[in-house]
């Protein structure tokens with residue numbers, strides 16, 4: 001299983017330029033997380049700090065009890081072996097064929113025989129669906145194939161943590177969808193902790209268990225995907241919908257005068273370049289391809305999130321509950337009544353949602369029989385960014401009864 005990555009109070013600057021400060025988040029073991037953020041907010045810098053390529057001024061990155069920011073070089077070397085990194089451009093050696101590119105880390109860092117190297121390399125090339133292309137040079141294959149070759153190379157040392165820097169950059173929407181599926185399939189097969197940095201909204205909506213965003217040199221939020229996907233923070237709404245109207249400008253931030261000018265332009269009936277449709281809301285998460293094992297991380301994550309459900313904003317609770325089957329909902333309801341004496345918010349629990357899977361049918365055995373000691377949200381709860389709004393209710397018993405939001409993805413009767 002992948003390992004947890006705990007980031008505590010991390011701050012990074014280059015000279016006088018602060019990139020971000022006081023970033024705290026946890027990548028839960030084996031789960032898939034996505035980090036969003038406008039260009040230049042320091043997402044790539046964050047990945048480099050996680051792997052110890054850049055040194056932050058403050059804070060800790062703790063993996064297996066070792067702080068990468070302060071440990072001796074030899075410990076850092078060992079910890080780095082846990083990582084596989086997919087760089088933005090694939091970072092393949094142009095003069096080597098795909099086989100040799102993928103074999104490179106094995107030949108550099110292990111003493112495996114050529115027979116062993118061949119077996120491992122071919123299995124990873126197979127995993128990313130590139131059998132037959134191993135003799136080609138990077139210049140002879142498409143951008144999407146280069147990404148997959150880069151992924152095969154990232155996998156070759158059996159990493160427990162995989163970092164992907166904009167895996168979709170330069171790919172068309174269809175290739176991006178295939179790559180998203182590949183990442184979920186990989187997670188099902190190897191249960192590695194995965195962090196993806198991207199601007200791609202479809203990837204953000206459909207791939208991760210957890211979702212976060214960097215903006216204005218801060219981590220705006222990080223937590224279960226439903227929190228960000230249902231957030232009303234202006235920066236999140238603007239980013240997910242790709243609007244010009246909002247706090248993000250061409251050079252990251254705008255001043256009030258520019259915001260007023262753009263609003264007047266919109267009020268005058270001009271388009272701001274976005275679609276009418278609101279891209280917020282929880283849509284079904286990708287499932288592993290049929291025939292692959294279910295994702296263990298999804299089961300663990302469900303259990304974890306159900307324990308912190310009452311601490312999440314109401315709209316996120318709706319999104320989470322809506323994805324449960326009736327049985328799962330009833331089971332959780334019973335557990336909650338038994339352990340807290342509180343009733344669940346009303347709403348979901350109809351059978352056969354689109355996210356009800358063979359795995360979800362097992363959840364009834366998996367929900368906790370008692371709350372985990374000191375169960376806390378593992379991540380930050382959203383903070384107001386550009387505008388403040390009343391805080392979401394923290395205790396379910398204080399919440400008004402919830403009405404389920406429309407669930408366009410709910411399965412029709414008769415669907416499998």
Ligand SMILES: Nc1ncnc2c1ncn2[C@@H]1O[C@H](COP(=O)(O)OP(=O)(O)OP(=O)(O)O)[C@@H](O)[C@H]1O
Nearest residue numbers: 014019037038039040041042043044045046166199
């Ligand atoms: N080694 C470096 N030395 C000085 N400044 C750097 C260095 N690396 C990155 N930066 C600066 O840090 C800032 C954040 O860069 P980064 O590449 O992390 O942004 P990003 O969010 O990944 O952007 P994009 O989405 O466009 O890829 C930029 O202003 C960049 O110029």
